[in-house]
Amino acid sequence: MSSDFLYGIEVIINGLMAGVLYALVALGFVLIFKASGIFNYAQGVMALFAALTLVGIMEGDVPFSYLINAIFGTEIYNFGWTVPVLLAIALTLVVMVIFAWAVQQFVFRHLVGQEPIILFMATIGLAYFLEGVGDLMWGSDIKTLALGLPQGGSRWVEDMTVGLGGDDFYGFFIDKLDMVATVVAIVLVAGLILFAQYTKQGRAMRAVADDHQAALSVGISLNFIWVLVWSLAGLVALVAGVMWGAKSGVQFSLSLIALKALPVLMLGGFTSIPGAIVGGLIIGVGEKLFEFLIGPMVGGATENWFAYVLALLFLVFRPQGLFGEKIIERV
Amino acid sequence: MKDMLTPYVTEDGRQIGEVLMDMHNITLRFGGVEAIKDISFNIQEGEIRAIIGPNGAGKSSMLNVISGFYNPQEGEVWFRGAKRPPMKPYQVARLGIARTFQNIALFEGMSVLDNVMTGRLNHMDASLFSQALWRGRAEREETENREAVEKVIDFLEIQAIRKTPVGRLPYGLKKRVELARALAAEPKLLLLDEPMAGMNVEEKEDMSRFILDVNDEFGTTIALIEHDMGVVMDLSDRVIVMDYGRKIGDGTPDEVRNNQEVIDAYLGVSHD
Secondary structure, X not given: OOHHHHHHHHHHHHHHHHHHHHHHHHHHHHHHHHHHOOOOOOHHHHXXXXXXXXXXXXXXXXXXXXXXXXXXXXXXXXXOOOOOXXXXXXXXXXXXXXXXXXXXXXXXXXXXXXOHHHHHHHHXXXXXXXXXHHHHHHOOOOEOXXXXXXXXXXXXXXXXXXXXXOOOOOOOOOEXXXXXXXXXHHHHHHHHHHHHHHOHHHHHHHHHHHOHHHHHHOOOOHHHHHHHHHHHHHHHHHHHHHHHXXXXXXXXXXXXXXXXXXXXXXXXXXXXXXXXXXHHHHHHHHHHHHHHHOHHHHOOOHHHOHHHHHHHHHHHHOOOOOXXXXXXXXX | OOOOOOOEEOOOOOEEOOEEEEEEEEEEEEOOEEEEEEEEEEEEOOOEEEEEOOOOOOXXXXXXXXXXXXXXXXXXXXXXXXXXXXXXXXXXXXXXXEEXXXXXXXXXXXXXXXXXHHOOHHHOOOOHHHHHHOOXXXXXXXXXXXXXXXXXXXXXXXXXXXXXXXHHOOHHHHHHHHHHHHHHOOOOEEXXXXXXXXXXXXXXXXXXXXXXXHHHHHOOEEEEEOOOXXXXXXXXXXXXXXXXXXXXXXXXXXXHHOOHHHHHHHHOOOOO
């Protein structure tokens, strides 16, 4: 096999793994949008906030320490203990559930029946609010997420594949962290699908996504379901935040991963979970392949814009996305 | 006139029980408009109770008061011998009051089976943990609920379409699926908002038969709104007639038919 072909395959594999992460972020949007029609601009900031909280809890930082110190003149920053990873993740989840409850209780409960644009504006406000709270709670310095996840390229994969090509082929370079992220994302997505299909709460969630009035008439509390979907979106945000945070540190730019989810949603449709997954994979593979094949001809750095141009094309020719519900205007 | 507050036996020999739902002096306003003006009536166990009246009489509003979609400004709602505080619709549903809608509210993206299954949500108490392990309570409940749902599907003769997404069904069948979902909840009181609206004669006959069978077989108490006078008179044990938000008649179909005020309302004598 020619080494160019093999490198092409490597690019596709890496693209798929990047795509899984895009899909994960997009999934958070879809969950909330389906159940409540809210486009949650704050999804990216939720990922940042979740990652910040996880680091803070693990390192035993005192939340709001700067605020406390400023008011009381104290000098406390750290409890002086460290929390094991799993416990810290569980505690972070609790924080995300409380956040979900608070969002419903203090914001969206009062906006039921409002125009989509108003709900959207509310999530923009929420994004800035949460960003501020995150800084205030845990400080704004860049943090490293030391979960003990493997880093760097996998030697094993390299050794296994080095024999496939000629002398100028050195084996597939596959990032270990990407592999872990892919597995975790697959487990999470499978779990979410099982939950939605086979549990009482999942059924209720699908019912609410379909018709609010009918859901009420069979005894489903909309409020409960909305807290539930925001909690699930919080869980998805935590996983996305951890995976991206482990790669490039936990800092403000983490919240920008939400922007990468937008083209995914344009492709997959805002209301489809399979759409989010397939859309994510297409964007991931597409941008890596494009960079590999066309990039050299146009001077590279195509990854920055490829996804958005693709989304633009979809907006023009197929605005409901690949899997979204068809927009039919009945007259 | 019969004493309606005590149990009685209908002409076709069905035993009607105690008062199940009792509405005391209900008044419902939307801003300055009074949709319902000081109406009292009751529904007894095992009855088929109809609410009729011209368009805009406040029939649907009344049904919405019973099912908790509206809370009246004045009056008391008594259910199963206890006064019901103002409630959300989902809480009312959990008390055992199921309903259908005038403009069909189904889960269009789900299959018929899934739709009917949502009617069982209030009969599921297993914890999420137990559901995840698929052991004990969760497993038992799922089997029970499946059986109950299949019984309803058989009863309403919709086996053939059980896997079909509801969005693809014709109107008449959608109405029937909606009834199936309400019935799956095993309600103590079943509210039907124009169950025969927009149907052809054959579909109306089918629906009438189902309503009578449901009442007969499961002993379900039914309150319904209907425009078709012929259907109403055939189906119901007692009829409430509304006009401009007021109650202008209440009694057996025969009593109502001969009530002068009711005749006027339907023939359109001017209000002044």
